[in-house]
Every structure is written in structure tokens, then in C-alpha cells.
Amino acid sequence: MDKKTVGLSNDFKSSTAPKTFTKNPIKGTKLTIAISSAKGGVGKSTFAMNFALALKSLDLKVGILDADIYGPSLPRMMSINEKPKSEDGKSMVPIDKYGIQCMSIGFLVDEETPMIWRGPMVTSAIKTFAQKVLWNDLDFIVVDMPPGTGDTQLTFAQEIKVDGVIIVSTPQEVALSDVKRGIRMFDKLKVPILGLVDNMSFFESDDGKKYNIFGEGGVEKLATNYNKKFLGKIPIDIDLRVAADSGKPLVEENPNHKISKIFKEIALKTKGSFL
Amino acid sequence: MDKKTVGLSNDFKSSTAPKTFTKNPIKGTKLTIAISSAKGGVGKSTFAMNFALALKSLDLKVGILDADIYGPSLPRMMSINEKPKSEDGKSMVPIDKYGIQCMSIGFLVDEETPMIWRGPMVTSAIKTFAQKVLWNDLDFIVVDMPPGTGDTQLTFAQEIKVDGVIIVSTPQEVALSDVKRGIRMFDKLKVPILGLVDNMSFFESDDGKKYNIFGEGGVEKLATNYNKKFLGKIPIDIDLRVAADSGKPLVEENPNHKISKIFKEIALKTKGSFL
Numbered sequence: 001m002d003k004k005t006v007g008l009s010n011d012f013k014s015s016t017a018p019k020t021f022t023k024n025p026i027k028g029t030k031l032t033i034a035i036s037s038a039k040g041g042v043g044k045s046t047f048a049m050n051f052a053l054a055l056k057s058l059d060l061k062v063g064i065l066d067a068d069i070y071g072p073s074l075p076r077m078m079s080i081n082e083k084p085k086s087e088d089g090k091s092m093v094p095i096d097k098y099g100i101q102c103m104s105i106g107f108l109v110d111e112e113t114p115m116i117w118r119g120p121m122v123t124s125a126i127k128t129f130a131q132k133v134l135w136n137d138l139d140f141i142v143v144d145m146p147p148g149t150g151d152t153q154l155t156f157a158q159e160i161k162v163d164g165v166i167i168v169s170t171p172q173e174v175a176l177s178d179v180k181r182g183i184r185m186f187d188k189l190k191v192p193i194l195g196l197v198d199n200m201s202f203f204e205s206d207d208g209k210k211y212n213i214f215g216e217g218g219v220e221k222l223a224t225n226y227n228k229k230f231l232g233k234i235p236i237d238i239d240l241r242v243a244a245d246s247g248k249p250l251v252e253e254n255p256n257h258k259i260s261k262i263f264k265e266i267a268l269k270t271k272g273s274f275l
Numbered sequence: 276m277d278k279k280t281v282g283l284s285n286d287f288k289s290s291t292a293p294k295t296f297t298k299n300p301i302k303g304t305k306l307t308i309a310i311s312s313a314k315g316g317v318g319k320s321t322f323a324m325n326f327a328l329a330l331k332s333l334d335l336k337v338g339i340l341d342a343d344i345y346g347p348s349l350p351r352m353m354s355i356n357e358k359p360k361s362e363d364g365k366s367m368v369p370i371d372k373y374g375i376q377c378m379s380i381g382f383l384v385d386e387e388t389p390m391i392w393r394g395p396m397v398t399s400a401i402k403t404f405a406q407k408v409l410w411n412d413l414d415f416i417v418v419d420m421p422p423g424t425g426d427t428q429l430t431f432a433q434e435i436k437v438d439g440v441i442i443v444s445t446p447q448e449v450a451l452s453d454v455k456r457g458i459r460m461f462d463k464l465k466v467p468i469l470g471l472v473d474n475m476s477f478f479e480s481d482d483g484k485k486y487n488i489f490g491e492g493g494v495e496k497l498a499t500n501y502n503k504k505f506l507g508k509i510p511i512d513i514d515l516r517v518a519a520d521s522g523k524p525l526v527e528e529n530p531n532h533k534i535s536k537i538f539k540e541i542a543l544k545t546k547g548s549f550l
Contacts, residue, residue, distance in 0.1 A: 073449050118394050120393075150392060184387055185389040241447055
């Protein structure tokens, strides 16, 4: 009998042992790519939708998992107004739109209902989406992550097998601080970073003048400093925003638009990293 | 003896009773105003800093509490690189900058350290900031809230007396969905909404042409629909971003700038609601 543990029940011992995590892959997909930004509002969801559609245009089978419980964007950006079906009351069939399999908390509640949830509820919802959605034979699931470095990020990093993260940022200094924290987090949690994207890089007015509304070159420099790949820059474009607001992302609406071509280049690079 | 409770201890009964919350005011201030947005990246922090400085310019004593644990912006935007002092190892003295009393998680850790925390840790940090900071004789504390409708928002709404919320949004449709959820949350939690601000309303190029990069008029229309006050619109302005990035907010750097005047109008309206 081990003297040190006299009086300590096995339950107590297991409750005080360091927690170990098993990373389960999402069922029904070969690869899972998270789109992250640490900071909100940098166009991450717009990026995620268009990136997923760009992957699809390369003849890949693609799904989107909207992991932003507090601010789901997928229903509006992909114009989805139906509820997912369930055969057994437990699992859910993702909704097919523009040839993409889609899932979002926004399919389950009406648009204006806030999810006033503390962290453990969010974690539980994320796990349900990863384990109970009947994703069907996908090459890639693109996960649209919420901002921050909290419960959702921890759950994905510790308990779900993520094959790579793309970090999207705008180039202003205050956004880059958040990106640095994001890089540190994924490095610490051993989730591979595929590369960084500079979004809302600049705005070009009708007379061809470029305005660096959010600053210039910061994301690329940061990628170099942290020894990460730089995947490209996407200018501010009103067509891109209008398409997202109208429910048909630009890559689907106008595949030959100059912005759509940038998304396809990034999709090609991503495909090349794996397949 | 009440038959229904036979066998149930008092501990059990109290643990299953609905939790009631006491709203404590933040000590050391007359009024607490939260700046919220539900969606991230709409310029909420830039708004909060400039709004606080605009209140100060009205001869009010003002503090800023940066409640964004995952993405603190205050250290960079106000150019603060020192740690707060503590006399007793428990309470903290806020840092004075540009005549404003400031507190942020960013003062306690270095800039690149991610706060990889689950919800309960965040709640605990927020309570410490509300209870253990020696705010000194303030008229207003401006609270820069994180995006979302989660732990921080719940803690403020349930346990801290908030006298009013200003909701900041950009005008694109996907941001407005988040604002609707935010309004519903604060209404449900009975926190008064002072009004809505339309940020990054439009961009004016050097030849005077206006571009509705993020859409037009959406925030004002939403305010009308939800019977809330519309407090004003702030255009996209490179000076405003450059000032925030450089650590001296525009209202302090250039009080006569046209954007600074907009902040002062909003500050005047806010003061008028209370004093």
C-alpha cells in the first residue's frame, strides 16, 4: 500500500491529477482548418465563407462550421433560413448551400435571440457541433472561430483535432497586438498555423488612389517576425461586403472578380499544404 | 416539519434555489457607462477612449476600465507601459494618463501574452477590476466591453451596477444582426441603453467623394425600430486610427478635429442624461 495516498480515495486522486485531453477528429472530414483572428471584426467570417467556396471551386468537398456562438454570421452570409433535420433527435444533418455543408447555432435560434451563455454552455455547444453533426465525406471543414482566446479556442485546441489555423487580421497596430497573442496561443497549444492573411489591406477609390485606412504592411512583417507563412492580402472591397450582406458570397456570385481570384490563390496554397 | 423537504439538507436547498444577484456599484465613481457592440472590430475601443477624453474635456472626472480580457486595447491606445501600484498587495491604484484613471488586464501581463482562460477566470478578473481598483472620486467610469454576450456581459449585467450602455456598430447587415442580439440582451437583463452610435459610417476620399464601405443608415434605422436613441455617426478617418495606434487618442491629440467634435457632442448628450 502506498503510504502517501492513505486516506485519499481514488476519486480524489483522479480529480486532482492533471487533466489530459484526447484530440478527436471531427467525424466525416479528412481535414479541419480553423479561421481565427483573436480580434473581432477583421472580416474573418467573410473570409471563411469565401475561402470555403474557393476550396469547393477546386473540386474539393467542403463544410463550414460556424463556431461563433455569440455572433453567428453564417445564416445571413449564406442566406440560410431553415432548421437542420434530425433522424434520431440527437444528431443533426448539416444544411447544404451552394454545394457546401453548413452548421451554425444561428440555424437553431431566431436571428435576434442573444445566446446569453457562460463559458461551459459554449463549450458544450461546440462539442455537440463537432460530434453530433453528420458531416458527409468532406475533404475540408472550415471552422469560423469567434474572436478571443477563450472557451471555444481552448475546446478546439485541446479536444478537437485541428489540422491547421489561418489567422486573419487587418493591418492596424491594435489588431496586430491581438494577432501576436493568437499566435502565441496556438503555438502553446500545439495547433499548426498555416499562415497569416492581411485583410482590408487598403481601399482604392474610383480615381485609382490607394488609402491605407488601417495601416500598411503590418501583417506581412509580423508573419516574418514570427516565422509564419504570409498567405496574401485582400483589399477593402464594397462588392465583397455587399455580397456577404446579400447572402451570396462573392466567390460564388462572381467567381472571376479580382477578389475571388485572391481567395482561390489562398485556397490553392492551403490545398497544396495537405493534398 | 415540511414533508416535501424531508431528506434534503439546507445546503442542497440553497444550492438548488434560483440564484439572486446583488448589483454593487463600482466604488469611487458616481456613474458607470459601458461601451458595447456585441460584434468585435467595430471601433468600440477607439470609441471608448475618445469618448472618455471627450467627457473629461467637459470638466468631468473620468476613468476607463478595459474589460476586454482577451484583447485589451487600452495599454497601446493610451500609451501606458507601467504596472499599477498596490499598497496592500490586494487593491490596485489605477494609472493616470491624459487626466484619466485607467485599468486594464494589459497592465498586468506583457503585450504578447495571451490570456488563455475559460469563462470563470474571466469573471473573477472582472470582479477584481470592479471591486479592488481604487478609483478616486470619479463622475464617470467608461467600461470598454469585449464583443459577445458571454461571461463579461453577464457579470456586469448581474453583479455590477451599470447606469447605461452605449452600443457602437458599423452599418453592415451582418454587424446589425449582432447589435439586435446585444439590444435584446441588455433589455432582458434590465440594463438601460443610452443609445446607438454608427461608427465607420462612410469614407470620404481626398476628392470629396463619399463611399459607403460598410453600408448606409443601418444603425439609425435599427435605433428607430427598437425605440432607442441614435447618438450620432462617426465616419472612417485615418487620423482617428493613426492617433489610436500611436497611443494618443485624437480627442486629446487634436481637440478641434472634426471627429473630436463629434465625440464631444456625444459626450454632452451623455452628460445631459445624468447630470
